[in-house]
Amino acid sequence: MNYDDAKTSARPFMKPLSTCIALVAAVMFFSCKQNIGTESKTPAAQYKVTVEKTSGGNVTVTPALPESGMVNKNTELTFTATMLGGYKFVKWEHNGADTGVTEPTYKLTVTQAVRIKAVFEVDGTPITKHTVTLTPPVNGTVTSVPEIPSDKQVADGTEITFTATAQSGYAVEKWTVSPNTALKTGGAEGSQTATITITADTTVKVKFKPTLTDQEKVEKAKEALQLSFQNGDTADNISSHRLNLPVNGLQGTKISWQSNGTNIIEIKKENEWSYGSITRPEENTQVTLTATITKGAASATKSFIVTVRGTNEDAVISAAEQAVRAIPSFMTKDTSPIQLRTKETVSVSNGSSSSSVEVEVTINWDANPAGVISVPNGTVTPHETEIKKVTLTATAKKGNAQTQKTIEVTVYPKNKEPDLQTVVANIINTIPAEIDADIQLPQAPSGYKLTWSSSNDSILKIEENSGYIETWDLVDRTVELTATLEKNAAGGKATKPKTLTIKARKQFRNGSDGSSYEFDGNKLTVHRVNGEPAAVYRVDINPTAKTITATLERLTYKDNSLMEPEEVAKQVFAEKEFPFNLQFSLLDLQQKTLVTLQDIKTITQQFPDQSNVTTDQELFERWIQMVLPEISYEEFSNKNAEEQSKLIKKALKSMQNSLYKESNMDENTPLTEAFVKMKENIKKSVTAHLEKKVKQVHIYQYRIEGDQLTFSGKPIPVSWYDF
Incomplete structure (x- = not known):
């Protein structure tokens, strides 16, 4: 049973305790399922x-x-x-x-x-011991070294160092040590640590205070808020169909979004995510996205100016490439004029409509040096004896968009028949030795036939004069690319091979949830949907077995940046310990002579989802009447303070009895002892999860389909609870 299972199994009258009581029982009995020196220019190690x-x-x-x-x-x-004695x-x-x-x-x-x-x-002689009590803190945790035993009995003269860790948004305010003579070092206002010497029964208490107002939290969230982009996009150049927009900010803030150009970026929601659905215009267009960050009644806004890339920008690039693709790589006296097309029609995606638009683009040509290939008619005038290299430049224009693409054409002389083997060698030498994208292959002029073949079509597939990377992998691979040049009318044949390296792909999509994977040497970073890193692994890749051996190095937890697993474990423990501290504080009210609803309110408002309980009647109905249904609020209100206190204590005792029963714990167990044991079990559970699951080396079977990386069985974890 996990913690959520335990929570849903809690009895109806325990509902107001939210996650606390059920979580206590689950952890108790189901945790198995769970600078000195001086400065110098080179600082000393x-x-x-x-x-x-x-x-x-x-x-x-x-x-x-x-x-x-x-x-x-x-x-x-x-x-x-x-x-010690x-x-x-x-x-x-x-x-x-x-x-x-x-x-x-x-x-x-x-x-x-x-x-x-x-x-x-x-050594066998009597040991004098004293009782050391650490009052459970609220809004933070306090640990001690050495740890205080469950019976709280500590040998006379023992030095104990207490360390206080505040929850996010809180800081240490005050230490209270009784007797105050026990305090040896630290313990000042705001101090993180206090060292005490035990010479008598001692009590230690730490009070935490809020460090930020809601408005300050909003301002910090505003400062940290940034947009993240997909597929290499930037704020000045967005061509994707979707822009992820966070709805949760730092310090527990909420974020909503508005667009001043809804025809281009429309704000939509999908489950817990907000995103901008993009319909690309013809021309580059700026859109202002405004985030409203809120926390309680506090709010702030932050605007981002982004530029959505116009379809014309893609159209001119595609048209220029399409224009030069039709140009042969060499010419002879026997070949026909080159067709220099002045118009190209290309298909371009316009974004969120999931459809393409046909765009006609104008092409202008230039030849350098001039006189060998004339423009725009493409007539070729070979030199009498010399080989000429001519650079043809296609300038594609559409609206405000413009781009250029060049190709070099070798023009052989009139009076010298080119050697086929030399020509094919020159052609294949223009192919790069390494590629990380599909490649356009040179063409031959009329009168010649140039064909291409790949030694492994499953890696690099040839279709006419294009080479397509058919499958990607996490490692570099090689194929042999062969060019075969033939001259018509039995003019002979020549071939030339070349070894190509297909570079490993660095980035992949996770099709199941929109997250992504990024490889850099032996490092793998898993990114969330919004592009933020969620986990970093050290990996060893076996391309033959298609396995990744992964060891976690860092991961995130909630609003934190990447941390080592041990640091996350501390965060997890602190979070799980928090409701126990509140629970103890609540049930410990039974020790007071007179308990009031205000005492209950002071503690319960710190429970999740309880801050909206504002009136005494709401408080009574949610925390007292749920346990004592026979008493109405009107009856309770008509009683004097002593009678009300008795009823509240009766409700608290009922809660405690239920907790003990759920935990199979003897009803006479002192409350403090029970909670010490439970916290020990939490720590053991978190430590076991860290050592046996999170830090263990895992092997994953992988599969690549296009730009999507998937795993057989359980995917690579990105959360503490995924392990």
């Missing part, structure tokens, strides 16, 4: 030094480590272990391995990243 704190003693480092733990290379550090020092460990050092002092010269651990064990 630095390495991370980590001291793994454990129960039984403390470790000091000389010189003291900075908060980042980064230390200059070749720095000598001295680690000193101090035993009831413990003895055993040894030092270096990166998990025994150092052989059993003295409480250990020296190390830093030459690489290192983890140092002092190992202690009980």
Whole structure:
């Protein structure tokens, strides 16, 4: 059972707890399914030094480590272990391995990243312990090193470092340590860490505060918002039929779009996505797209000016290519004049209509040097004795669009019959050694026949004077292209082969959801529909077996940029821990002498989809009456504060009992202990998912059809939960 399954199985009276109670039960019992030194022009190399704190003693480092733990290379550090009462020092460990050092002092010269651990064990004498309570935080998480055991009993003299991590949009506001004499370092307002020394029963509490107003969140989302384009398009040149437009921004903002040229870019919605449906005009046209970013009552707008490429731009390119394609690569005294067409009709896609339009384009010709091939009639005047190279330039025009295409024609002299083998060698030498797109092949003039063949039609297929890449692959491949030149009336035949390299394709579509794949050496980046990178893999490609062996290097989580899997795991854990903290805070209200609806509101408004509950009656009906249906709001309102408090506590106790029952937990288990165990299970579940699934090497069978890359079975994951 996964977390969503557990949520849908929650009992009806537990609905107001949203994902919390069901998620708790699921994680409990179904988690298996789940700068030192001085600056210089060349900064000194630095390495991370980590001291793994454990129960039984403390470790000091000389010189003291900075908060980042980064230390200059070749720095000598001295680690000193101090035993607590009831413990003895055993040894030092270096990166998990025994150092052989059993003295409480250990020296190390830093030459690489290192983890140092002092190992202690009980010596048989009585151990004085104190209770350490970490009040579950709201809007963030707090971790401790060493970890506080489930019974919260910590040996006298233990140093514990607490680290506070705020949720997005929040920051550490205040640390409260009781007794305050326990605080050793850190713990100031806004500080991320606090180190305390346990000499008595101690309580630690961290308060987080919002760092941004809704308007500030909107402004940050506005600053980050950018358009992404497909198929090599840019803001100044859009030729695709679709422009993806995000509907969710940073900081939980929402985005809506407007176009000032709906006849060219029409805003449409499809499921959770918004996009611009593009109908291309004849001429390049600017369109302004305006995004409205909102969060609550706050809003801001941001405009993007884009240029939709006119169909005339494509028409002139296609027409120029079509015009020179008909020109032979060589001429002799026996060949007819060249046909220099002054009009070309081409078919061009106009975008979202999924149809093409026929466009007539004007062609003007120029010959350099002049006098050998006349324009526009195409008459050829060979030199008496010399071979002449003539560059013909076709200038295609339609409206404001114009482009040129050239071709070189070899004109053999009047009084010298060209050698076929020399001619065919010259022709094939014009073919590039590597291609990454379809290729146009030279033609022969009248009186000659030039044919082409490929050694592998499944890779490069020849049709008349065009070579089409029939299938793509993730690696370079070679084919042999052969030109055969014949002269009519039994004039002989000559052939010439050439090895062509078909370059590996770098980009592919994922036809199932519109995302895409981009290869760069041994790196594979998976892009979302909007073009943003979602995951990066290190890959090894076996073209024979058609497999990709992939190891995840980075991926995204929610609004974050690409991160290492371990960082994502921390985000996932923090997100899963958040509802537990709220749940604990809610149920812990039972300890108060007097509980009010306002107490409930303060906590429950932080649950997802609960901020719209504004009146006391709505709050009562959603959180109290759902558990105690026999009590109406009117009856509740007529009771005094003490009676209302009893009813609220009764509802909270009912919620707790239901939670324990769902979790098969003894009803006498202290609430704090229950939640400690549940959080431990969350951490174990997330860690297991990271190590056994996310970081594992996976092999995928791939198939390529056109520009689409697909995988047999499960596709390459782009989300933490896809693994």
